[in-house]
Amino acid sequence: xxxxxxxxxxxxxxxxWMLVISLKPASDVxxxxxxxxxxxxxNFLYVLTEVPFLRYLFNSFFVSATVTVAALFFHxxxxxxxxxxxxxxxxxxxxxxxxxFLVSLPVIIVPLFILTRTLHMLDSYAGLIIPAIFNxxxxxxxxQYYLSLPRELEEAAIMDGAGYWRIYWSIILPLSRPILSALxxxxxxxxxxxxxxxxxxxxDLDLWVVQVAIANFKSQYAAAWNYVMAASTIVxxxxxxxxxxxxxxxxxxxxxxxxx
Amino acid sequence: xxxxxxxxxxxxxxxxxxxxxxxxxxxxxxxLPDALGLLVFVGVPMxxxxxxxxxxVNGFGGYRFVGFGNYRRMWGDxxxxxxxxxxxxxxxxxxxxxxxxxxxxxxxxQKTNRFNAVMRSMFFAPQMVSLVxxxxxxxxxxxxxxxxxxxxxxxxxxxxxxxxxxPNLALFxxxxxxxxxxxxxxxxxxxxxxxxxxxxxxxxxKIDGAGPVTSFWxxxxxLLKPTSFFVLLVSLVAAVAGGQVFDLIYVMTKGGPVNSTxxxxxxxxxxxxxxxxxxxASAMASLLVLALMLVTVFFFVLTRGGxxxxx
Numbered sequence: 001x002x003x004x005x006x007x008x009x010x011x012x013x014x015x016x017w018m019l020v021i022s023l024k025p026a027s028d029v030x031x032x033x034x035x036x037x038x039x040x041x042x043n044f045l046y047v048l049t050e051v052p053f054l055r056y057l058f059n060s061f062f063v064s065a066t067v068t069v070a071a072l073f074f075h076x077x078x079x080x081x082x083x084x085x086x087x088x089x090x091x092x093x094x095x096x097x098x099x100x101f102l103v104s105l106p107v108i109i110v111p112l113f114i115l116t117r118t119l120h121m122l123d124s125y126a127g128l129i130i131p132a133i134f135n136x137x138x139x140x141x142x143x144q145y146y147l148s149l150p151r152e153l154e155e156a157a158i159m160d161g162a163g164y165w166r167i168y169w170s171i172i173l174p175l176s177r178p179i180l181s182a183l184x185x186x187x188x189x190x191x192x193x194x195x196x197x198x199x200x201x202x203x204d205l206d207l208w209v210v211q212v213a214i215a216n217f218k219s220q221y222a223a224a225w226n227y228v229m230a231a232s233t234i235v236x237x238x239x240x241x242x243x244x245x246x247x248x249x250x251x252x253x254x255x256x257x258x259x260x
Numbered sequence: 261x262x263x264x265x266x267x268x269x270x271x272x273x274x275x276x277x278x279x280x281x282x283x284x285x286x287x288x289x290x291x292l293p294d295a296l297g298l299l300v301f302v303g304v305p306m307x308x309x310x311x312x313x314x315x316x317v318n319g320f321g322g323y324r325f326v327g328f329g330n331y332r333r334m335w336g337d338x339x340x341x342x343x344x345x346x347x348x349x350x351x352x353x354x355x356x357x358x359x360x361x362x363x364x365x366x367x368x369x370q371k372t373n374r375f376n377a378v379m380r381s382m383f384f385a386p387q388m389v390s391l392v393x394x395x396x397x398x399x400x401x402x403x404x405x406x407x408x409x410x411x412x413x414x415x416x417x418x419x420x421x422x423x424x425x426x427p428n429l430a431l432f433x434x435x436x437x438x439x440x441x442x443x444x445x446x447x448x449x450x451x452x453x454x455x456x457x458x459x460x461x462x463x464x465x466k467i468d469g470a471g472p473v474t475s476f477w478x479x480x481x482x483l484l485k486p487t488s489f490f491v492l493l494v495s496l497v498a499a500v501a502g503g504q505v506f507d508l509i510y511v512m513t514k515g516g517p518v519n520s521t522x523x524x525x526x527x528x529x530x531x532x533x534x535x536x537x538x539x540x541a542s543a544m545a546s547l548l549v550l551a552l553m554l555v556t557v558f559f560f561v562l563t564r565g566g567x568x569x570x571x
Binding site for chain 1: 282283284286287288290291293294295297298300301302303304305306308309312365368369375376378379380381382383384385386388389390391392393394396397398399400401403406407408411440444445448449451452455497498501502503506507510511525528529532533538541542545548549552553555556559560
C-alpha cells in the first residue's frame with residue numbers, strides 16, 4: 001500500500017510541480033523547494049493581462065463546445081439509424097464508417113490541409129470546428145448502446161403514428177442521457193487539448209486556441225518558465241477540475257467501453 | 261404485433277410512400293450528416309494521400325505528375341530511413357512498457373476500496389492534461405543541471421547526463437514520458453478486463469492450493485487475452501501514428517537532437533509544412549494509410565466485427 005501511494009504521488013508530481021513553479025517569481029524557478037519561498041500571483045496576472053490569453057481561452061471553449069454539441073447530435077442520429085432502422089446497405093455503410101476508426105490525424109494531415117484550403121476554410125472557425133466533428137468512435141459507441149435498448153420502446157410509438165424524428169427526439173435521446181453525458185466530457189476534453197489541427201490551419205493570432213498559444217509562448221519567452229507554467233496551469237486546471245467532479249463517470253466509461 | 265396499423269398506414273398512403281420506404285428514407289436522412297462528414301474529412305483525405313503522392317506540388321498549388329518519383333526519392337532518402345528506424349525503436353520500447361505498466365497498475369489497484377479509488381484517479385490524472393502542457397512541464401523538469409529531475413538524477417547514479425540533449429538518450433526519455441502519460445488509460449482497460457474474470461476461478465484455484473503467481477499465470481493472463489490483444493493493437497497504432505505522440509515529440513524535441521527523435525509522422529509533417537513538399541509528404545503518409553488499413557482488416561477479421569468476446 002505504501003508502494004502504491006509512493007507511485008501515485010510520483011505520478012501526480014509533474015502536475016504539482018507545474019502549479020508550484022507558476023507561483024514562484026522568475027528568480028526562484030530553479031530552486032528545488034516544493035513550497036514557494038516568495039509565492040506570487042504575478043505570473044497569472046501577467047499572462048492574463050499582457051497576453052491576449054482570454055481570447056485564446058474563449059476560442060478553445062467556443063470550438064470545443066461547438067464540436068461537442070454537433071458531434072453528439074450527429075453521432076446519436078447516425079447511431080440510431082444504424083442500430084434501429086432497416087435499410088439496404090446498412091451493414092456495408094457501418095463497415096465503411098468503422099473502417100476509418102484507426103486512421104489518426106497525423107496520417108492524413110497533409111491531404112486534409114489541402115482539402116481545407118481548397119474549401120477556403122483555413123484560418124476560420126469553420127475550419128477549426130467542422131473537420132473535428134466526425135469520428136467513428138462516437139458512432140460506434142452510440143450504435144452499441146442503441147442496439148441494447150428493447151424493441152418495444154418504439155413499436156408502441158409507431159402504433160401511435162409517431163414519425164421517426166419524434167421517436168428519436170422524444171424516446172431515444174432522453175434514454176441516452178447517461179452515455180451522452182459521458183461522451184460529452186470526453187469529446188470536450190479531447191478538443192480542449194487538441195493541438196495539431198489548430199496549429200496547422202491557423203496563422204491568424206485571433207483564431208489561436210490555448211494549446212497553440214502556450215506552445216508558441218514557450219518559444220517567445222524562451223527562459224520565462226514562470227509565465228509558461230502559469231499559462232499551462234490556466235489551461236490544465238479546468239480539465240483537472242472536470243476530472244475531480246466527474247472522475248467516476250469518466251473512468252467508468254473508458255473501462256466499460258474500452259474506447260476513448 | 262404483426263397486425264396492420266390503420267392510422268399510420270393511412271398517413272403513409274397520403275404521401276404515396278409505403279411504411280418500408282418511409283423507414284429507408286428516414287434511415288438515410290439520419291445517417292447522412294455523419295456519413296458525408298466522414299467521407300469528406302476522413303475518406304477523401306485517405307484517398308487523396310494516395311493520389312497526391314504521385315505529384316510534385318509547388319508553392320503556388322501547381323501539380324505536376326511524377327509517377328513513382330516521390331517513392332523513388334523515399335528509397336534514397338537517408339532521413340526517411342532514419343525516421344523509420346526511430347519509429348520502430350520508439351514502438352518497440354513503448355508497446356511492451358505500456359503493457360507492463362498498465363497491467364501492473366491494474367493489478368495493484370484491482371480491489372475496490374476507497375484507497376484504491378484515489379490511487380486510480382492519481383494514475384489517470386495525467387490523461388486530463390494536454391500533451392502541450394505535458395511536454396512543457398517535462399521540458400522544465402529536464403532542463404540540464406537545474407531542472408528538478410536533473411537535480412534528482414545524481415541521487416540514483418545518473419549524474420552528468422542530459423536526458424533530452426543527448427541523442428542517445430532523448431528517445432528513451434520520450435518513451436518514459438509517454439508511459440507516464442498513457443499508463444492510466446491502459447490501466448483502466450485492464451481493470452475492465454480483470455473485472456470480467458469470474459471470482460470463482462480464483463477461489464477454485466485457491467482451494468487447489470495455487471498461489472498468486474500460479475493463478476496469475478494460469479487464470480488471469482489467459483483470460484485477459486482479448487484485452488491484451490486490444491491493448492497491444494491500440495498502443496502499437498498509437499506509437500506509430502498517434503496524435504498524442506505527435507504533439508509530445510513536436511513540442512518537446514521537434515525531432516531533435518540530430519533527428520534522434522524524428523519519428524515518421526514528425527518527418528512527414530516537417531516535409532509538408534516546413535519545406536512545402538506536399539507530394540513527397542503524401543507519398544510517405546500513404547504508406548501509413550495502407551498499413552493502418554491492413555491493421556484494421558486484421559483487427560476486424562480476428563474480432564469478428566469489432567466485438568470482444570471470450571471464446
